[in-house]
Amino acid sequence: xxxxxxxxxxxxxxxxxxxxxxxAHIMRPKDxxxxxxxxxxxxxxxxxxxxxxxxxxxxxxxxxRKFFNMTRDTVSYEILEVYxxxxxxxxxxxxxxxxxxK
Amino acid sequence: MSNVAVxxxxxxxxxxxxxxxAHVSGVKGGHTPGVVIHEKAFLGYLTLRGNSADSSFCxxxxxxxxxxxxxxxxxxxxxxxxxxxxQWLSPDEWLIVVQGGTEYETEMALxxxxxxxxxVVNISGGQTLLTLSGSAAQDVLHKSTVYDVHPRNFPxxxxxxxxxxxxxxxxxxxxxxxxxxxxxxxxxxxxxxWLIDASQEFGxxxx
Numbered sequence: 001x002x003x004x005x006x007x008x009x010x011x012x013x014x015x016x017x018x019x020x021x022x023x024a025h026i027m028r029p030k031d032x033x034x035x036x037x038x039x040x041x042x043x044x045x046x047x048x049x050x051x052x053x054x055x056x057x058x059x060x061x062x063x064x065r066k067f068f069n070m071t072r073d074t075v076s077y078e079i080l081e082v083y084x085x086x087x088x089x090x091x092x093x094x095x096x097x098x099x100x101x102k
Numbered sequence: 103m104s105n106v107a108v109x110x111x112x113x114x115x116x117x118x119x120x121x122x123x124a125h126v127s128g129v130k131g132g133h134t135p136g137v138v139i140h141e142k143a144f145l146g147y148l149t150l151r152g153n154s155a156d157s158s159f160c161x162x163x164x165x166x167x168x169x170x171x172x173x174x175x176x177x178x179x180x181x182x183x184x185x186x187x188x189q190w191l192s193p194d195e196w197l198i199v200v201q202g203g204t205e206y207e208t209e210m211a212l213x214x215x216x217x218x219x220x221x222v223v224n225i226s227g228g229q230t231l232l233t234l235s236g237s238a239a240q241d242v243l244h245k246s247t248v249y250d251v252h253p254r255n256f257p258x259x260x261x262x263x264x265x266x267x268x269x270x271x272x273x274x275x276x277x278x279x280x281x282x283x284x285x286x287x288x289x290x291x292x293x294x295x296w297l298i299d300a301s302q303e304f305g306x307x308x309x
Contacts, residue, residue, distance in 0.1 A: 014248045014264075017264060064191065064263070066192050
């Protein structure tokens with residue numbers, strides 16, 4: 001059991017108040033009519049499964065019921081940052097390599 | 103005034119209403135019960151949605167309710183005179199609790215005062231409110247929820263939606279010695295039984 005910071009409630013809450021909602025920052029094709037089957041299938045079904053940095057969407061299900069994003073390390077399960085919808089992550093796989101942290 | 107079809111959903115005193123805890127009987131916990139539980143049945147509940155960055159929305163709500171809109175997360179404002187309250191639920195959603203029978207006039211007052219993009223929905227009857235008081239009320243909450251209800255984290259005027267027992271509830275602290283639980287109608291019986299069981303060791307009165 002761990003604590004997750006909700007950026008809307010402004011405090012840490014128990015894990016069981018939250019639900020994971022999968023990969024974050026998935027863009028819907030701007031013009032679905034003209035995109036290929038492969039592009040559409042990729043948008044609809046295929047998700048990343050990285051070792052290391054992963055950006056995820058979570059929902060504070062029993063609290064404020066808002067969605068937010070989280071950057072997590074899939075190796076250590078460490079939560080690296082939490083940010084609101086519409087914002088971009090500060091920590092990415094690229095920034096970690098450049099920063100030489102891992 | 104917004105162009106929305108509204109009607110008074112309160113059937114009035116001519117129709118028999120039953121609280122979700124109408125079937126439970128009182129419990130007596132001896133001379134000095136540590137916990138006193140009381141159901142405040144048939145209150146009016148409204149959810150309000152809107153943009154708190156819009157100053158006309160904030161002032162309109164204050165005008166209609168006689169108390170300011172809580173824009174700080176997890177805060178609770180009360181109007182002692184009207185016996186009503188408004189609490190922050192999420193950045194764009196608030197819960198208004200009013201005395202039973204006044205929900206329609208409250209809704210109409212909000213619709214008169216507000217003009218921008220907003221929503222008011224009467225959700226009365228979907229939940230009930232339990233008050234907990236007594237010297238061991240906080241201990242019962244410690245047993246029932248993982249949320250930290252210690253006064254340093256839970257001052258008077260705070261309201262949180264969280265897990266309670268294995269259900270969900272809104273826990274509020276309107277005054278120093280009183281806690282309020284707003285539970286779903288369908289979970290009211292379960293929460294009541296949980297509370298009575300958890301309070302047993304301290305002595306419990308339920309009226």
